[in-house]
Amino acid sequence: MHKFDRINRRDALYLGLTGLLASAALHVPQSRAAGTINFADIGVGDPGGDWSKFTAATGYGVNLVSMGNAPSAVLNVLVAGGGQGTYDIINIVGGMQKPLVENDLVVPIDTSRIPNWSKDTYIEEFLGKGKPGFQFIGLNDKIYGVPTVLQGDSFAYLPEKTGPLDSYAALFDPKWKGYVALEDNYTTAGQKTGLYLKKAGLATINNPDDMTKGEFKTVIDFLIEQKKAGQFRVIWNSFEQAVNLITSKEVYVIDCWEPMVFVAKSKGVNAVYADPKEGYLLWAMAAYLVNNPSRTEEQTAAAYGLLDFMLGGWYGAKITGLRGYMTNPQAPEYAKSNSAEFSAEDAKKVEEITANVRRKFQQGGTWQNRWPTEVEFYESEWARFKAA
Amino acid sequence: MTGRAPFYRTWPMWLIIGATISFLYMPLVPALLLSVRGEGAEDFTFRWFYELWHIPLVLKALRATAMIALLVGLIAPILGLLAALSIRELRLPRLILLIMLLPLFIPGVSMGLACAFLFRLLDVPPSLLTITIVQVLWALPFATLIILTIMSTVDPVYLEAAYLSGASRWRAFCDIELPLIAPGVFGAISFSVIISVNETVRTSVVQGAWNTIPTYIWSTYKQIGLSPALYALMALVILLTVALAGFYLLLNRPKRPAKVPAITQASEM
Amino acid sequence: MQWARRAWPRVTRAGLLSLPVIFVLAFLVLPLCLTIVISFWERVGMKFRPALSLASYAAIIEGARLQVLQRSMIVAVEATALSLLIAYPIAYFLARKAQPHAARVVLVLFTIPFLINYIVRNVAWTSLLGRNGTINDILSAFGLIDAPLDWLLYSDFAVFVGLISSYMPFMIFPLVLSIGAIDKQYLEASALLGARPATTFLRIVIPLSLPGIFAALIFGFVGSFGESAVPIIMGGVGYELVGNTITSSMDVLNYPLAAALSSIVVIIMLLLMLSWYFIFDMRAFLGKVLQWRGS
Numbered sequence: 001m002h003k004f005d006r007i008n009r010r011d012a013l014y015l016g017l018t019g020l021l022a023s024a025a026l027h028v029p030q031s032r033a034a035g036t037i038n039f040a041d042i043g044v045g046d047p048g049g050d051w052s053k054f055t056a057a058t059g060y061g062v063n064l065v066s067m068g069n070a071p072s073a074v075l076n077v078l079v080a081g082g083g084q085g086t087y088d089i090i091n092i093v094g095g096m097q098k099p100l101v102e103n104d105l106v107v108p109i110d111t112s113r114i115p116n117w118s119k120d121t122y123i124e125e126f127l128g129k130g131k132p133g134f135q136f137i138g139l140n141d142k143i144y145g146v147p148t149v150l151q152g153d154s155f156a157y158l159p160e161k162t163g164p165l166d167s168y169a170a171l172f173d174p175k176w177k178g179y180v181a182l183e184d185n186y187t188t189a190g191q192k193t194g195l196y197l198k199k200a201g202l203a204t205i206n207n208p209d210d211m212t213k214g215e216f217k218t219v220i221d222f223l224i225e226q227k228k229a230g231q232f233r234v235i236w237n238s239f240e241q242a243v244n245l246i247t248s249k250e251v252y253v254i255d256c257w258e259p260m261v262f263v264a265k266s267k268g269v270n271a272v273y274a275d276p277k278e279g280y281l282l283w284a285m286a287a288y289l290v291n292n293p294s295r296t297e298e299q300t301a302a303a304y305g306l307l308d309f310m311l312g313g314w315y316g317a318k319i320t321g322l323r324g325y326m327t328n329p330q331a332p333e334y335a336k337s338n339s340a341e342f343s344a345e346d347a348k349k350v351e352e353i354t355a356n357v358r359r360k361f362q363q364g365g366t367w368q369n370r371w372p373t374e375v376e377f378y379e380s381e382w383a384r385f386k387a388a
Numbered sequence: 389m390t391g392r393a394p395f396y397r398t399w400p401m402w403l404i405i406g407a408t409i410s411f412l413y414m415p416l417v418p419a420l421l422l423s424v425r426g427e428g429a430e431d432f433t434f435r436w437f438y439e440l441w442h443i444p445l446v447l448k449a450l451r452a453t454a455m456i457a458l459l460v461g462l463i464a465p466i467l468g469l470l471a472a473l474s475i476r477e478l479r480l481p482r483l484i485l486l487i488m489l490l491p492l493f494i495p496g497v498s499m500g501l502a503c504a505f506l507f508r509l510l511d512v513p514p515s516l517l518t519i520t521i522v523q524v525l526w527a528l529p530f531a532t533l534i535i536l537t538i539m540s541t542v543d544p545v546y547l548e549a550a551y552l553s554g555a556s557r558w559r560a561f562c563d564i565e566l567p568l569i570a571p572g573v574f575g576a577i578s579f580s581v582i583i584s585v586n587e588t589v590r591t592s593v594v595q596g597a598w599n600t601i602p603t604y605i606w607s608t609y610k611q612i613g614l615s616p617a618l619y620a621l622m623a624l625v626i627l628l629t630v631a632l633a634g635f636y637l638l639l640n641r642p643k644r645p646a647k648v649p650a651i652t653q654a655s656e657m
Numbered sequence: 658m659q660w661a662r663r664a665w666p667r668v669t670r671a672g673l674l675s676l677p678v679i680f681v682l683a684f685l686v687l688p689l690c691l692t693i694v695i696s697f698w699e700r701v702g703m704k705f706r707p708a709l710s711l712a713s714y715a716a717i718i719e720g721a722r723l724q725v726l727q728r729s730m731i732v733a734v735e736a737t738a739l740s741l742l743i744a745y746p747i748a749y750f751l752a753r754k755a756q757p758h759a760a761r762v763v764l765v766l767f768t769i770p771f772l773i774n775y776i777v778r779n780v781a782w783t784s785l786l787g788r789n790g791t792i793n794d795i796l797s798a799f800g801l802i803d804a805p806l807d808w809l810l811y812s813d814f815a816v817f818v819g820l821i822s823s824y825m826p827f828m829i830f831p832l833v834l835s836i837g838a839i840d841k842q843y844l845e846a847s848a849l850l851g852a853r854p855a856t857t858f859l860r861i862v863i864p865l866s867l868p869g870i871f872a873a874l875i876f877g878f879v880g881s882f883g884e885s886a887v888p889i890i891m892g893g894v895g896y897e898l899v900g901n902t903i904t905s906s907m908d909v910l911n912y913p914l915a916a917a918l919s920s921i922v923v924i925i926m927l928l929l930m931l932s933w934y935f936i937f938d939m940r941a942f943l944g945k946v947l948q949w950r951g952s
Binding site: 398401404405408409411412413414415416417418419467468470471473474477478482484486487488490491492493494495496497498499501502503505506509521522524525528532558582583586587588589593602605606609614622625626629630633636637640 | 670671673674675676677678680681682684685686687688689691692695743746747750751754755761762763765766767768769770772773774775776777778779780781782784785822826875876879880882883884885886900903904907912915916919922923926927929930934
Binding site: 040042043049064065066067068069086087237238239240241243259260263 | 442443444445597599604607608609610611612613614
């Protein structure tokens with residue numbers, strides 16, 4: 001018998017099996033043919049997994065892929081080989097136009113193809129050209145992002161421990177030393193501190209939303225001083241961590257996002273999202289259309305359909321109810337008039353949230369800047385703060 | 389058995405070991421408890437496990453994890469087996485062993501980053517394959533060591549007997565050694581699967597838009613917070629790991645040196 | 658072509674056998690060299706391009722990151738030393754005194770927490786160590802403390818707890834291997850010559866298990882030095898270690914900086930590994946595990 005008989009057969013079996021498995025593994029599960037839109041989202045834009053209304057109206061399904069909010073996550077999704085060819089829309093916190101456009105990653109939005117655009121009065125009111133909010137969706141007078149969510153951030157506190165608080169000064173109040181937490185993010189915590197320092201007259205800052213090197217250094221120096229005095233318990237960077245800090249009452253005052261307050265309340269902890277007199281940190285989500293020259297005309301039309309859907313009543317009401325953010329003007333009315341889909345309680349919640357956020361926008365504050373001019377300096381300064 | 393004290397005599401040490409083990413397992417308990425805690429009126433429920441199946445992102449991550457674990461569980465032990473053989477057969481045993489153990493010395497982030505650079509430069513898009521490669525790298529030293537260990541328990545006398553009966557090296561390996569080290573190989577497979585299912589850091593750097601169960605848990609933790617269903621997922625991971633570890637233990641029970649039936653076959657050739 | 662047909666099996670054999678080594682060289686060694694090369698490149702917006710610039714290293718030395726490196730080293734060394742103090746007695750016991758079957762079960766029990774991914778492992782620590790956490794509750798229930806202990810969480814203590822619980826189990830293995838490899842005749846001889854158990858331990862066991870100790874120290878150090886999750890979850894105010902700095906640099910797309918940091922870390926590890934390799938004979942370390950064919 002030839003020495004290699006059995007080996008060859010066994011080898012072939014092995015190789016065949018591995019090959020089969022490998023090809024099964026490499027087979028990209030998302031099919032492009034059967035009318036699906038590939039939608040990358042940071043978790044905010046997911047209406048509970050239910051896109052049936054959209055599919056019923058247009059015949060296209062939605063394949064939602066979750067991604068992180070950091071610039072690297074965006075890069076990973078878009079640039080790291082093939083991303084541009086895979087995704088149609090990415091839904092992230094706006095303000096990233098500059099790097100995205102510079103690298104040819106997104107295309108301008110043709111707002112005439114989105115019927116709901118003109119119905120969304122918030123866009124013109126808060127994000128119109130010439131207004132500071134425009135930097136969330138546009139660059140050089142062109143529109144790139146569709147603002148599906150708007151929100152104003154401040155901070156949260158436990159009223160039973162601190163009484164009512166109405167200023168960012170609470171974050172730096174020695175009374176709460178060791179019971180304060182900040183977010184690990186120079187565009188939120190850093191900017192809020194800048195806003196506070198400016199309004200309190202503790203530092204000369206022209207624009208908290210785009211500080212110069214000198215101005216930001218002052219902010220960081222201030223924060224380092226506070227840190228060394230033991231003011232902060234922790235610098236958090238995960239949603240769950242922030243919620244835990246509130247529900248376990250580990251801290252009394254925390255710079256965080258409003259959804260965390262909702263979650264804490266649902267767990268029975270009385271937390272309040274503050275209305276500081278200095279104003280709010282305003283931001284908007286922006287859904288960008290990915291630049292893909294080989295995308296078919298039908299696919300692009302379907303993508304525009306999705307963008308339109310996201311500015312619509314049902315989506316808006318759903319997201320407001322789930323996340324606590326303001327979406328678009330049609331949302332509260334839709335929720336009220338569709339009692340089959342939204343209970344009276346839900347509708348009321350949507351209305352309240354919308355009214356609340358509108359108030360915040362009217363009061364104003366500072367628009368969060370996600371890609372400041374001196375972003376590299378911001379980075380290294382923030383690293384200095386963390387290492388101090 | 390000289391030098392081995394009976395159980396009751398050494399109880400203080402067992403107490404310390406017990407305490408250490410409890411300390412190590414303590415953090416796992418809350419996840420397990422939270423996965424079955426009921427809401428409102430009920431104390432205890434399996435509802436969250438059921439709900440898991442309805443989250444599309446979880447299902448996708450599950451599928452990815454399963455496929456990758458399958459690949460890693462196949463590739464790493466095979467490579468480990470080849471490595472163990474090469475340590476024995478090729479001329480540079482210490483160097484080869486050193487190279488095989490290299491992944492143990494590189495922190496996860498650095499390993500992931502290095503591979504990401506390689507893929508980026510070669511224009512290889514992130515895919516299940518890139519994730520598999522990184523995880524195989526991490527599992528390889530363990531697989532190699534496990535198989536090396538069990539190979540050392542094979543009395544070379546059997547192999548010598550095979551050679552004396554005229555078997556070629558390859559034949560002797562297939563008919564004699566492989567059956568004897570089979571438990572070790574399966575042990576390496578289960579160990580590799582454990583590693584693959586739990587690997588987070590290296591995977592997260594090269595995964596692109598794909599998610600495995602651990603990276604999904606991590607990104608949910610960071611972005612929208614955990615929910616009871618997620619705790620159920622964590623509980624599943626813990627249970628799977630424990631089951632696989634138990635399987636590994638079972639396979640590598642000490643056996644009495646048995647008569648090897650293959651020897652009689654070899655002598656018939 | 659007779660020689661080809663006879664040589665072919667040998668070539669395939671050599672090829673097959675070197676497959677694992679080639680795999681590691683291609684996917685680990687080569688990429689690591691690549692990392693070092695990239696650390697000299699320049700960052701341009703979202704991408705980076707080939708250059709020969711020391712900008713990244715300058716950024717590390719001038720900025721806060723050097724501090725981070727130093728702190729990581731110190732923390733890693735301390736955590737490793739503490740872990741060794743805990744691991745050694747356990748390893749000694751398991752290798753020499755316990756019943757082998759029980760020892761094997763215990764070893765597997767130690768592996769499991771190490772293998773389970775770090776989120777599942779570490780998330781629960783916050784609920785155990787927090788101001789209103791389980792431990793504080795128990796302590797105050799027993800009247801041992803008046804106010805909740807602050808330093809249990811978000812402190813050096815917490816980071817050590819996290820690091821030790823993550824890497825100590827892993828350190829037990831090389832220790833068990835090398836202690837188990839000590840030929841018991843040495844111990845018996847020492848006893849016969851009149852040495853007390855303590856002396857035998859200090860002068861025979863420890864020196865002979867040095868390869869394993871060294872290996873354990875390296876594994877522990879590698880783990881702690883490169884750790885990025887524990888500081889995030891359990892560290893205090895921006896408690897940053899090298900692993901975090903690398904991930905934050907990646908998060909803002911400063912890949913050359915991440916590469917520079919990573920290269921520094923890897924080179925330190927490699928130096929440790931090579932010193933282990935050259936100082937100690939690996940056969941002694943692996944002991945009974947390895948049987949060298951023909952040697």
